[in-house]
Amino acid sequence: MRCRKLRMTVTNSFNRTSKERDAVVSAGPMLAADGTPLKKSLARALRVQKMRALLLIAPLLVFVLISFIAPIVDMLFRSVENQIVSDILPETVMALETWDGSGDQPPAEMAFEALYLDLFFATEKKLHTRLGSRLNYEITGAASLFRKTGRRIGRFGTDVLTSQIVAQSPELANVAAWQELMGDTETRSALPLTARTWDRWTEYLIQEGDDVATTPLEDIHFAALYFDLRDGVFATNARLPALDITNYETVRFRDEFASADDGWLDVEFWRTVQTYSPRYTPGYFLNAVDLKKDYDGIQPRPESQQIYVTLFGRTLSMSLVITLACLLLGYPVSWLLANLPARTANLLLILVLLPFWTSLLVRTSAWKVMLQQQGVVNDTLVWLGFVDDASRLIMMNNQTGTIIAMTHILLPFMILPLYSVMKTIPPSYVRAAKSLGATNWTAFWRVYFPQSVPGIGAGSILVFILAIGYYITPEIVGGTSGIFISNRIAYHISSSLNWGLAAALGTILLVAVLVLYWVYDRVVGIDNVKLGG
Amino acid sequence: MPTLERHERPNIAFYVPLIAATGAVLGLLVGNAQGTPLLGLLGGLLLLAALATISTLSGGQEKYWRWGIILLFVIGGVALGRVVGGIAGLAFGIFFAWFIFWLAKRRYRSKLPTYLTSGQVLWFYTFRIIVGAILVFLITPILVVLPLSFNAEDFFTFTPEMLRFDPEGYSLKHYRDFFHNPDWQQALRNSVLIAPVATLLSVGFGTLAAIGLSQPYVPFRQAIMAILISPMIVPLIISAAGMYFFYSRIGLQGTYFGVVLAHAALGIPFVIITVTATLVGFDRSLTRAAANLGANPVTTFLRIQMPLILPGVISGGLFAFITSFDEVVVVLFVGSASQQTLPWQMFTGLREQISPTILAVATILVVISILLLATVEMLRRRSERLRGISPT
Numbered sequence: 013m014r015c016r017k018l019r020m021t022v023t024n025s026f027n028r029t030s031k032e033r034d035a036v037v038s039a040g041p042m043l044a045a046d047g048t049p050l051k052k053s054l055a056r057a058l059r060v061q062k063m064r065a066l067l068l069i070a071p072l073l074v075f076v077l078i079s080f081i082a083p084i085v086d087m088l089f090r091s092v093e094n095q096i097v098s099d100i101l102p103e104t105v106m107a108l109e110t111w112d113g114s115g116d117q118p119p120a121e122m123a124f125e126a127l128y129l130d131l132f133f134a135t136e137k138k139l140h141t142r143l144g145s146r147l148n149y150e151i152t153g154a155a156s157l158f159r160k161t162g163r164r165i166g167r168f169g170t171d172v173l174t175s176q177i178v179a180q181s182p183e184l185a186n187v188a189a190w191q192e193l194m195g196d197t198e199t200r201s202a203l204p205l206t207a208r209t210w211d212r213w214t215e216y217l218i219q220e221g222d223d224v225a226t227t228p229l230e231d232i233h234f235a236a237l238y239f240d241l242r243d244g245v246f247a248t249n250a251r252l253p254a255l256d257i258t259n260y261e262t263v264r265f266r267d268e269f270a271s272a273d274d275g276w277l278d279v280e281f282w283r284t285v286q287t288y289s290p291r292y293t294p295g296y297f298l299n300a301v302d303l304k305k306d307y308d309g310i311q312p313r314p315e316s317q318q319i320y321v322t323l324f325g326r327t328l329s330m331s332l333v334i335t336l337a338c339l340l341l342g343y344p345v346s347w348l349l350a351n352l353p354a355r356t357a358n359l360l361l362i363l364v365l366l367p368f369w370t371s372l373l374v375r376t377s378a379w380k381v382m383l384q385q386q387g388v389v390n391d392t393l394v395w396l397g398f399v400d401d402a403s404r405l406i407m408m409n410n411q412t413g414t415i416i417a418m419t420h421i422l423l424p425f426m427i428l429p430l431y432s433v434m435k436t437i438p439p440s441y442v443r444a445a446k447s448l449g450a451t452n453w454t455a456f457w458r459v460y461f462p463q464s465v466p467g468i469g470a471g472s473i474l475v476f477i478l479a480i481g482y483y484i485t486p487e488i489v490g491g492t493s494g495i496f497i498s499n500r501i502a503y504h505i506s507s508s509l510n511w512g513l514a515a516a517l518g519t520i521l522l523v524a525v526l527v528l529y530w531v532y533d534r535v536v537g538i539d540n541v542k543l544g545g
Numbered sequence: 546m547p548t549l550e551r552h553e554r555p556n557i558a559f560y561v562p563l564i565a566a567t568g569a570v571l572g573l574l575v576g577n578a579q580g581t582p583l584l585g586l587l588g589g590l591l592l593l594a595a596l597a598t599i600s601t602l603s604g605g606q607e608k609y610w611r612w613g614i615i616l617l618f619v620i621g622g623v624a625l626g627r628v629v630g631g632i633a634g635l636a637f638g639i640f641f642a643w644f645i646f647w648l649a650k651r652r653y654r655s656k657l658p659t660y661l662t663s664g665q666v667l668w669f670y671t672f673r674i675i676v677g678a679i680l681v682f683l684i685t686p687i688l689v690v691l692p693l694s695f696n697a698e699d700f701f702t703f704t705p706e707m708l709r710f711d712p713e714g715y716s717l718k719h720y721r722d723f724f725h726n727p728d729w730q731q732a733l734r735n736s737v738l739i740a741p742v743a744t745l746l747s748v749g750f751g752t753l754a755a756i757g758l759s760q761p762y763v764p765f766r767q768a769i770m771a772i773l774i775s776p777m778i779v780p781l782i783i784s785a786a787g788m789y790f791f792y793s794r795i796g797l798q799g800t801y802f803g804v805v806l807a808h809a810a811l812g813i814p815f816v817i818i819t820v821t822a823t824l825v826g827f828d829r830s831l832t833r834a835a836a837n838l839g840a841n842p843v844t845t846f847l848r849i850q851m852p853l854i855l856p857g858v859i860s861g862g863l864f865a866f867i868t869s870f871d872e873v874v875v876v877l878f879v880g881s882a883s884q885q886t887l888p889w890q891m892f893t894g895l896r897e898q899i900s901p902t903i904l905a906v907a908t909i910l911v912v913i914s915i916l917l918l919a920t921v922e923m924l925r926r927r928s929e930r931l932r933g934i935s936p937t
Contacts, residue, residue, distance in 0.1 A: 061762050068757025069769060072750035072813065079810040080776050083787030090790055341679045348676045362918075363680045369914040370687055371871045373891045374907040378686030380895060381693060381701045381904070388689055391702055397577035423683060452665070481780020483874050488895050498782035505786055505878065515790070518783045529778050 084522070091515035094293035097285065100143045101130040103208070105289040113283040113307050123282070124265035125239055128168065129205075132232050133212055135162040149510055150295065150304065151284045157275040164272040169263050170231035173238045176260050187225055190233065202240075209236040235263075283307040296516035320500070320517065327497045330415060331479035335426075337419040338475045339468065342426035346467070349427070350434035361431075368424035376485050379417035383408040383489065409491025417489045422478055426471040433467025466535065473532040477525055497521055560648040561597045567644070568593025571637060575625065593641065601649040611642040628710050687911055694719055694904035701901055719905035729902065732890035739801070739876075739886060740869040743808035747865040750809075751816030752858050756850070758817070759824040770817075777814035781874040784811065789878040799881030807879045808872060812865030819864060823857025823928055856928035860921045867917060871910075 042050040098105050103126035111119040134140035144158030183189045190210065193199055200207040209232055217224050241257050269276040287306055288295060295305055302318040303310050312318070345364070349357045367375060382388045385404045393399040407413055437460065445455040483498040490499070497517060504514035568589040576585015596617075600610040615638035622634020647653055657666060697716040698704050706714025723729050754773065758766065776784060788807050789798060797803030827850070835845040851858075873888035880889070887906060894903045 058762060061760065062764055065757045065760035065763045068760075069754045069763070072754035072773065073769060075746075075750050076773055076776070076810060076813060079806045080784065080788075081772065083784070083789075083791035084775075084779065085787075086791040086794065087783070087787035341682070344672065344676050345679050348673070360680065363684050365918055366915065367683050367687060369867070369918045371888065371907070371910045371914065373871070373873060373888050373895070374690065374910050375686055377891065377895050377903050377907055378690045382686060382689060384701065386700070386702050388693075388702055395578055396574055397580065397582070420682065420686060452668075477778070477780075481782055483780075483782045484892065488892075498780065501782050501786055502874075502878075505789060511790065514786055518786045521780060522783050525778065525780055525783075 087515045088519055089515075090512055091296050091519045092292045092294065093512065094288060094295065095291050096143055096146050097288050098291055100134050100139050101127065101285070101289075103127075103205070104130050104285065108282070108286045108289065111282070111286065113279065113286055116279055118266075118277050118279055118282050121264070121266055122243075124269055124276075125235070127269070127276075128165070128170075128265050129209055129232055129236060131158075131161065131165050132230070133216060134158075135165050136216060145509065147281075147284060147288070149299065149513065150288060150306075151281055153275055154281065154284070157273050157281070161269065161272045161276070168231075168265070168268045170235050172261050172263055174231050174234040176257075177234050177237065177255065180255050184234075185229070187227070187229060190229065191224065203237065205240045206233065206236040209233060280306075296512040297520075299513050300516040300520055320497075323495075323497050323500055324520070327480055330411060330494075330496070331476050333415055334418050334422060334479045335472050335476045337415065338423050338426040339472060341419065342423055342430055342471065343464075343468075346427050346430035346434050349431050350437070351439065364424050364427050367420070368428075372421065372484060375421050376417060376488050379413070379420065379485075379489055380408065383413050383416065408489050409494070411490075411494040413489035413491070414486045414494035414496075417485050418479060418482060421485060422475045425474050425478060429470040429474060430464065430467040433470070434464055437463045469535045470532070473528055473535065477528050477532065481521065481525060557598065557602075560601075560645075561594055563648060564597040564641070564645055565590050565594035568596075568641075579625070596641070597645050597649070600645055607646055611646070614638055614642040614645070629708050632710075690904055690907050691911070693901070694908040696901055696904070699901055701904070719900070719902045722900065722902045723905050723909075726902065728885075729887075729890060729906070732885050732887045735884055736870060736886040736888075739804055739808060739884070740866050743805050743812055743869040744862050744866040746805065746809035747812035747816050748858060748862045751813050751861065751865075752820055752854075755817050755820035755824060756846075759821055759827070773817050774814045776811050781811075781872075785875045785878040788875060792879055798879060799884070801884060804876055804880045804884045807875050808869035809865075811872060811875065812868045815864035815868060816858075816861035819861035820854060820857045823854045827853060856924040860924045860928075863917055863921055867914070 044050050044053040046053070048056075104123060107123040107126040108119060111123065113119075131140060134143060140158045140162040141155070144155040147154035147158070178185045194207060194210045213230070213233070214224050217227055238257060238260070241255060266277075275281060283306060293305075298305050298310060299313075300320050301324075302313050302321045304313050305311075349360055349364075352360065380387075384390070385406065385408070387408075389407065390399065390404045394401050394404065399405060407416065441463070442455050442460050445459040446452070450458065480496070481498055482496055483502060486494055486496045487499050487502070490496070498521070501514045501517050501521070504510045504517070569586050570589070572585040572587070572589020572592070573582055574585070576582045576588070579585065596614060600614065603610075615635065618634040618638030618641065619631055620634070622630035622632070622637070624630070626633065653670065654661075654666060657669065661669070692707070693701065693703065695715045695717065696704065696707060697714050697718065698706075704714050708714075757763065758770065758773075763769070784807075788803075792798040792803045792807070797806065831849055831853070832845050835849045836842075840848065871888055873886070873892050876884060876886050876889055877892070880886070887910075891903050891906060894900065
């Protein structure tokens, strides 16, 4: 409506006599019918139009942002996230802050005491195995260390502390006394470790749906209280019953841990915990390029664990081979398609489009059927007598299988862009070159080929982008030597559960693809993406 | 106008050795299969040399010679290898009956410009043979799957019975298995439940957004386009990983809704691309005319714009449908066992190699994709006709 009114106003102003128009111009800015300056109402009309366009796009944009972009961002986040150590071992991380790991001694008793408290909660929440497997990515043996000690933690000799404290002040055996004690701010600030432990305890119970008042007390509270009393600059507090701990029989937590598993005395383990205590870590990315961060800085991983650089290299080189194979096979086909009469070309195009439209799994299963040792290709060769029955060719579960199958699967993605570019090259150019004396080869190489380069660029980048992210085909026909980085990502998500590493590998792959995509946009333009002819 | 025609004596020195060489290669193949490669080579060489010479020089009617050659090969084939041999013999017979006269009578030049040199003619045909081989490479895997799906045995390869064209060797048991096995039926049901809903979501949102995107003034058009197209660019394994992490955070992992959401996101770029492509040729004066005649925006959209862009919307929808229907990577991660779709079932089957029922399913999927391909092609032509671009 506004538009129409505006246009009428403009028309009106042009219908005026020149004198009137001069008057309008001299009177200031041109006005619309409602008296606002024309420039302003034009801007408003434009704004309305923009708003309408945005409103139409908004639902989809929100949808894609939630269902697709958020997951990708989440993945990027997970590739650096490392909250598990500081979440599960908060006291230990704090105790280790001041530890100097350059020596050959494990940290002092305090760290083991903190570890006891942390590990108690981790075991209660059944998180110790998860933390163990997280640390196991960095130092082997951590998983079994946590698993074994998790079973033993309840049998540490901590009841000595409990019974001594309860003997001195029997009311501390009651939960109610503790609740009252821990409700008092002054006491809390006097006994920080006890307070933190109590809070973790109540939080855990609430989470489990248990009632704090009826759940029996654990040794950890008494242990924490003992540590506080021992270390604290302890001002006498009226609420806390007088406790004299000087003659207590103590518990050597270091020895308790050592008797559970002497891995706890390993300096390397403690260094690893210290290195991975921050909430964000480059550790996964380092792991993804076969490096690791330990106390001495960033170093290469041991030879036997270096697989990712090789795997990235293999993914790239095999994608390159596949792209070249596609180009080699696709170029002649596209040339013929572009130079045949339209009717024949359309018929032949069906042969290209049919595989393009066929389910990926159908084609992959077809290749499995063809390539396996008892498969169609081997059977034919044996039947023809070229290959001995005993020495059938191994074309599957290795790189050959992946390359053959993926070349077939990606070939249409090369042919279609090449074909659409070649169709626009006038045949008269080559004829002109020949009539000017060029040989067949010169006419092709100097005249035709340069004009087909945009198609080669488009097709090659497209095939390459698709190839480096492939998962299904290498998984089925690739065996162990023909797999790509994607298969490793999938393995880490579903089998080894090292999600951080999977996310880091995925992020590297994503960056590679986005760079290629940017190049593709430069060469071809996003808007020129066409689908199947 | 009298045409200039070259009447030449057939050039025996050229074509007889060529045909004989072809015969030698064929003889070598047949001989090799029988265990006597040298005998086959010599036999093929002599037989074809003799046939080529006699048939072209004797002066008899070409037609009779052709039938004679075909008959000879069929008899020879049956003698050597029963039914299969007979069929192979028929194929070779037809080939040689044509090939001998094609070479001898210089028919290979009849469709080419007369000024081409022999080398150019040779290259012309060599090139076609190469391209033919590549096209065979493209289509063979699909063609191999079709007959194998009728295998009576549980093998992934042709059995001797199948090669003898023995009816015993063929059966529909894998198709029966597909229709009776609860696992496959559940997978089919899941696929049919997931794909259409995902398609509806992507088409609904996608069409609206495509219309918005093709307005003349859209702020941040490039950025928005990049975001909307991104599900097509990002490798599936990365989308799958991200969705797995994120959806398990918000409790959608392993739910029907989660899979639908993921598949809809993957299908959106296809809808956007096809619908915006249709809208490029859309004549805006039509909507203006409708508005001028008093139609409100909704009526204009439903009665004017929608019918015109419908082909684009439908083919975008088909792309989205096939994306969801074929998708396996994302559903593997985002779905749980109760969302197992057909491709998923095929994938596990292929990894563990359980049954050739996969091939029956594959055949059914090929048929579906042929139907879809035909539909999309038809719609594309119709859309071009509607927009006044004549189909080439």
